[in-house]
Amino acid sequence: MSAGEGGADAAPEENTERAPVTMLSTPMRLEYLFSAGIAQSKNLRGLAEGKFIGQRCPVCRKVYMPSRGSCPVDGVPTDEVVELGNTGTVTTFCVVNVPFAGQSIEIPYICAMVLLDGADISFMGLIQEIPTDEVRMGLRVEAVWVPTEELRPSMASVKYFRPSGEPDADYESYKDYT
């Protein structure tokens, strides 16, 4: 927002010519160049091809998706690139009922942590194509991607997750990731 637009906040007061000024719009704005780094760039390129790309730690063998390039536990580079599948398990979730500025999805909706098969870290995703009161821990889901021509190096390439139809995962299989 430019300072000029910010001043428009005072417009209602202008109508009553002599009303004193009580508020000041002081927008703050930072423009910067974000560098994804080598590891996350691999992941983002994968997303542009409709794939989940992670990296494996050579010491603990855990797979991070996305990877930041090193293992946070062992502090070593995660050089081994791993392509993960399209399915995973809901480990935890919440029902979003509260409207907020910038919301792009109709409430209520489900925001879940999804543990992709073969990954050792979960990440946040939307769950759709299922009534909100039927979403549960252990629900097996699959990624739904945007149409091929809309794929971009961004998590926005994943439209949402939907039930895969498989039986629920055993709690034991994901209890370490909740």
Add this chain to the structure above:
Amino acid sequence: MSEGTGDRDEEVLTSDHVLEYPYSRSVGPVIGAFLTGLRDGRILGVTSPDGRVVVPPTEYDPTTGEATGDLVEVGPEGTVESWAWVVSPLPQHPLDHPFAWVLVKLDGADTAVLHVLDAPGPDAVSTGMRVRPHFVEEDERVGRIQDIAAFVPVAGSAS
């Protein structure tokens, strides 16, 4: 598992990011009066207990912390106390051509206010020169410091 697909994989992706917060703040009775004055094309200061006039006005004396007194109109003309010439303005600067940051002590004030001076060049700027505010058009004034577009030299006062 699959390895990367060659050289292209070594490129690091970058992206332009913008972070912004549309803050509004309440300005209180004294700054509010100052901003209302700007909207009306006037510059207000405030008297401090020792009789000085502080511009921009504050609710408390900046030296002693005592409550300040009545608002008084100052200027509109003033004297440049100090200045710095900006050769290459940045996008967020108030003017898009070279200008001077100036500390202006307005007539009737005992403190200087920071603003910009729109002058032809650094040779046209000097400490002690007389300047006056150039307000933006009345219907564009909303009660903020930018209601003064810039200070400009008073004719015949430069150098």
